[in-house]
Amino acid sequence: MNPFLDERWLAAHDEYHRLEDYQGSTPRWCSGCGDHTILTALLRLCRDEQLPPEKTVFVSGIGCSSRFPHYLKTYGFHSLHGRALPVAEGIKLRRPDLHVFVTTGDGDCCSIGTAHWIHAIRYNMNLTVIMHDNHIYGLTKMQASPTSPRGLKSNTSPRGAYLDALNPLTTTLGVANVSFVAQAADWIPEVLHQLLSAAYRHRGFSFIRVLQRCPNYLPTHFDAWLQDPNRILLLTHSQGLQADAALARIYRNQCEHDPADLNRARELSSHPELMPIGILYRNEQVPCYEDVRRRTQTFTPEMIARVLDEEFDQFTVEPWVGAATVAEPNPPAPARATSPSLNLEAGPAQPRLEPASEARS
Amino acid sequence: MVSNETSAPGGRGWPTNGKPALELKEHVVEVISDSGEGAQKCAQSFAAVAAKMGNGVWTVEIIPAEIQPPARSMAGASGNRIRVGSFYVTNGGDQADLVVAFNEQVLLGRLQAAEIKPGGIILLESKWATDPDAQIAHTYCEVRDRLRSEGYCLYEVPMETECLKCVSDARRGKNMFVLGLLNSLYSQDLDISQQQIVQTFGKKGAKVVQANRKLLEAGYQWAEANLDLKFRIPPAGITEPQIVVNGNTALALGIIASGMEVCAMYPITPATSASHYLSDVFEKAGGVVHQAEDEIAACCFAIGASYAGKCAVTITSGPGYSLKQEAIGLAAMGEIPLVVVNVQRGGPSTGQPTKMEQGDLLAACFGTHGDAPKVVMAAACIEDCFYSMIAARKIAETYRLPVIVLTDANLATAQQPFVRPKFQKEWVAPPIDQSPVPPGVRPYEWEARTGLSERFIPGRPGGIHTLTGLAHDRQSRVAYDPEVNQEGIHHRSLKLAAFQQTLKPPGVHGEDEGDLLVVGWGSTRGAIEEAVDRLRAEGEAVSALHLTFLWPMPSGLQEILRRFRKVLAVEASWCDRLEDDLVTEDNRRYSNLAWLLRARYLVDVDCWSEVKGQPIKPGSIEAALRSRLAGIPHRSLDPALTPSI
Ligand SMILES: Cc1ncc(C[n+]2csc(CCOP(=O)(O)OP(=O)(O)O)c2C)c(N)n1
Numbered sequence A: 001m002n003p004f005l006d007e008r009w010l011a012a013h014d015e016y017h018r019l020e021d022y023q024g025s026t027p028r029w030c031s032g033c034g035d036h037t038i039l040t041a042l043l044r045l046c047r048d049e050q051l052p053p054e055k056t057v058f059v060s061g062i063g064c065s066s067r068f069p070h071y072l073k074t075y076g077f078h079s080l081h082g083r084a085l086p087v088a089e090g091i092k093l094r095r096p097d098l099h100v101f102v103t104t105g106d107g108d109c110c111s112i113g114t115a116h117w118i119h120a121i122r123y124n125m126n127l128t129v130i131m132h133d134n135h136i137y138g139l140t141k142m143q144a145s146p147t148s149p150r151g152l153k154s155n156t157s158p159r160g161a162y163l164d165a166l167n168p169l170t171t172t173l174g175v176a177n178v179s180f181v182a183q184a185a186d187w188i189p190e191v192l193h194q195l196l197s198a199a200y201r202h203r204g205f206s207f208i209r210v211l212q213r214c215p216n217y218l219p220t221h222f223d224a225w226l227q228d229p230n231r232i233l234l235l236t237h238s239q240g241l242q243a244d245a246a247l248a249r250i251y252r253n254q255c256e257h258d259p260a261d262l263n264r265a266r267e268l269s270s271h272p273e274l275m276p277i278g279i280l281y282r283n284e285q286v287p288c289y290e291d292v293r294r295r296t297q298t299f300t301p302e303m304i305a306r307v308l309d310e311e312f313d314q315f316t317v318e319p320w321v322g323a324a325t326v327a328e329p330n331p332p333a334p335a336r337a338t339s340p341s342l343n344l345e346a347g348p349a350q351p352r353l354e355p356a357s358e359a360r361s
Numbered sequence B: 001m002v003s004n005e006t007s008a009p010g011g012r013g014w015p016t017n018g019k020p021a022l023e024l025k026e027h028v029v030e031v032i033s034d035s036g037e038g039a040q041k042c043a044q045s046f047a048a049v050a051a052k053m054g055n056g057v058w059t060v061e062i063i064p065a066e067i068q069p070p071a072r073s074m075a076g077a078s079g080n081r082i083r084v085g086s087f088y089v090t091n092g093g094d095q096a097d098l099v100v101a102f103n104e105q106v107l108l109g110r111l112q113a114a115e116i117k118p119g120g121i122i123l124l125e126s127k128w129a130t131d132p133d134a135q136i137a138h139t140y141c142e143v144r145d146r147l148r149s150e151g152y153c154l155y156e157v158p159m160e161t162e163c164l165k166c167v168s169d170a171r172r173g174k175n176m177f178v179l180g181l182l183n184s185l186y187s188q189d190l191d192i193s194q195q196q197i198v199q200t201f202g203k204k205g206a207k208v209v210q211a212n213r214k215l216l217e218a219g220y221q222w223a224e225a226n227l228d229l230k231f232r233i234p235p236a237g238i239t240e241p242q243i244v245v246n247g248n249t250a251l252a253l254g255i256i257a258s259g260m261e262v263c264a265m266y267p268i269t270p271a272t273s274a275s276h277y278l279s280d281v282f283e284k285a286g287g288v289v290h291q292a293e294d295e296i297a298a299c300c301f302a303i304g305a306s307y308a309g310k311c312a313v314t315i316t317s318g319p320g321y322s323l324k325q326e327a328i329g330l331a332a333m334g335e336i337p338l339v340v341v342n343v344q345r346g347g348p349s350t351g352q353p354t355k356m357e358q359g360d361l362l363a364a365c366f367g368t369h370g371d372a373p374k375v376v377m378a379a380a381c382i383e384d385c386f387y388s389m390i391a392a393r394k395i396a397e398t399y400r401l402p403v404i405v406l407t408d409a410n411l412a413t414a415q416q417p418f419v420r421p422k423f424q425k426e427w428v429a430p431p432i433d434q435s436p437v438p439p440g441v442r443p444y445e446w447e448a449r450t451g452l453s454e455r456f457i458p459g460r461p462g463g464i465h466t467l468t469g470l471a472h473d474r475q476s477r478v479a480y481d482p483e484v485n486q487e488g489i490h491h492r493s494l495k496l497a498a499f500q501q502t503l504k505p506p507g508v509h510g511e512d513e514g515d516l517l518v519v520g521w522g523s524t525r526g527a528i529e530e531a532v533d534r535l536r537a538e539g540e541a542v543s544a545l546h547l548t549f550l551w552p553m554p555s556g557l558q559e560i561l562r563r564f565r566k567v568l569a570v571e572a573s574w575c576d577r578l579e580d581d582l583v584t585e586d587n588r589r590y591s592n593l594a595w596l597l598r599a600r601y602l603v604d605v606d607c608w609s610e611v612k613g614q615p616i617k618p619g620s621i622e623a624a625l626r627s628r629l630a631g632i633p634h635r636s637l638d639p640a641l642t643p644s645i
């Protein structure tokens, strides 16, 4: 019996997790930053789903948005700029028992991490990916992002961004094995929360782009949508977003969209004027990479020994009986360049590792 | 070399025509053809038979640079070099003593590369002499006559004609004919080859086996009847079961044996074949090979898998290693165990993808930005490739850091039998710890003396923290305080000191003091020690020192270096030559290891290197050592001091 597995721990385990239980250190985002709302929505999600904090991992890249894991009290991995997805994939492949979330920015995901983003869609691992899209690089102080609209003035495009923006929705919808795409906006928290839940509950790679205000660098950038709710198109469906009366009063521009309809999803996401909010696409049938690659065997030393033996058998050369008889006095074999150099003297034992119990995976 | 008559054992009842066999200490044999003609299979079978006969063996692949080079081209030589010895063979040796060539063009390719001994024995397919294409016939005859006049001992072998007596498609049968021929030449037991054929072709059915046996016997008999050559290389006294694999397969087997469960990779020559083999067998042992979208992803994937489970491994070569550098820094900063294998090839850039070089040592030690302490070690032989994975995994997990294992294209494709390992439970990583973390213990509870701390794998209650690549405190909180940053760097660095204390000083090959110490690392070990032995046999006070751990290095090295009048690093990474007009002691670029030794030990280490993309031959090293020795005044050349070998 593990000495630490006492009542206190068991109680801690069975405890109902309140919102505060998921709160980490105090966020250092600017006031009014959209990231705050996204954090609140995710705290709610963790609470509503009662995710065991020790079984939950938030993985991020680098950027303002990628500070996210520090502000939660779950396991977190604040990795490298652009590389959150492969890190999360490695975690999920090895530990399908963990709930793995990825928070990433538009520069992180759609610029430096593009290759990983595209391939992550194709791997379709069961991850919830929240892409905070503020149309600008925040952490590095206002450079153009791939999602900056043409003409947007930034420190690297003082006369306005030169190129048309990359559309993360149509891009995601164009990749093989896409299985969940949604769009939310930080200023409609009810919808954000609903969509995050749907994303979390989808088994597969759930990509949710959240339009996120950066009042520090682009204080008025989303004003047009804030001030004119009619520029927003709510996508509702019995299998998708449900707009309650209060919401419906503000966002009159609604349409029924069946998340199974991929072509329509692509059309809606490339609309020149309207900003679709809701579930664009969902397909539960796409296989997950971690299932495809699921281990059929539990790893034991005995099994390793057996496999090694089988393999060694194939490569073994048994010296022939005559081999031992050295006809001529032979010079002794020179000192062999073998492994003893690698037989380390016992180094410090593994520091303080308790008798380990096998992971539940 | 003594010529003495022995009863050349052709196997039970195989005629030997009573030819006397010349007894040899060793021979280097090459079998070369256009690709697809099976020279490799033939040579590998020959090597396996030699190993079974108890000989020491080292094989080197001869690979054309292109996937489908044109037939009969100098650049298209495909096959193997086999060094067979009456001793434990540690390297590919010098120029070939005997070569079997399926056409004169591939032969010319090897001659041009200076891989064949002047005056060596050549066995050449003769069918080209009567080729319907007059140009071909002419070229063949011209080459044949020229080589004879140059003193090569050239025999024409009617391979095609003889094979057609046994099978209808001679192109696919020549290799077994040649195997039989070599069995006769080297007085090998034909029965062993027969078994070898059953093993190789058994799956293809009795008819195929039968045809190949016929070809084998035909080759044997043709040689007995038509060649006045017969050699015998006495066994080396190897009696234990041996594993015959190349270094990449050994790496893959080592990964399985180490209990690592995830290998993430992106294809790159010459590392890929390790993943090919691993992809085939890893799942049986519960492991996964993940082919990522690029090397950055592969490294990060391995880091993710390590973070959430047992230590994972990523395998690559130079260009891929460059891409992984940032992520290796993350593993160092986050103290995530990680094994990175770099099967080095020629560089920079795309360099020489299929060729051997040792140019990545400094990149491995220092390539990552910032202070990113890591362990760097190198395999020196095929057996090391296997055991290095077990050691690397253990070090990475114990010290929570990345371990870089360097091998190279030479080890990747070379085969050298080694004693079949006996599995030990301790090799395998223990199951991951999911027990609750004791209250009050932090994720980086750096021990003051060693810098070590316990790793909290997700799933452990009470261990919640956010791992970050940012400077952080013991709680893994982002450090805004300059003191905290320094504290982290300090403790991560201490771990290397703690690890270094566990290293044994390496043994000197030869005397502990003398005129010249040759220092090397990686796959050059066998060749260096052989060159040193040759000079020691002449009474020179030369020794060799080979390093397995390059970073950190074991204690005691400085004392060893200082006991020699001159220290020379020998490696396949470029160093400037002082003979060049503009090169001076002030601007000379040293080879990788020389830089390290000079910087660490304040010893005036000289260097000699060769970067021809080929494993360095003992003969080249020998020549270099001779010239360095000549520059040492008043050498202690005393045969009585040095045991002759
Ligand atoms: C390899 C590397 N290149 C560049 C940077 C600098 N960098 C940090 S965050 C960032 C962009 C962040 O923009 P975004 O992903 O949109 O996140 P935001 O800060 O806007 O939330 C850049 C360029 C880095 N940390 N690493």
Ligand code: SF4
Binding pocket: A028, A029, A030, A032, A033, A034, A035, A064, A065, A134, A138, A139, A213, A214, A215, A216, A217
């Ligand atoms: S700079 Fe912009 S994105 Fe970053 S915290 Fe401030 S408001 Fe948010």
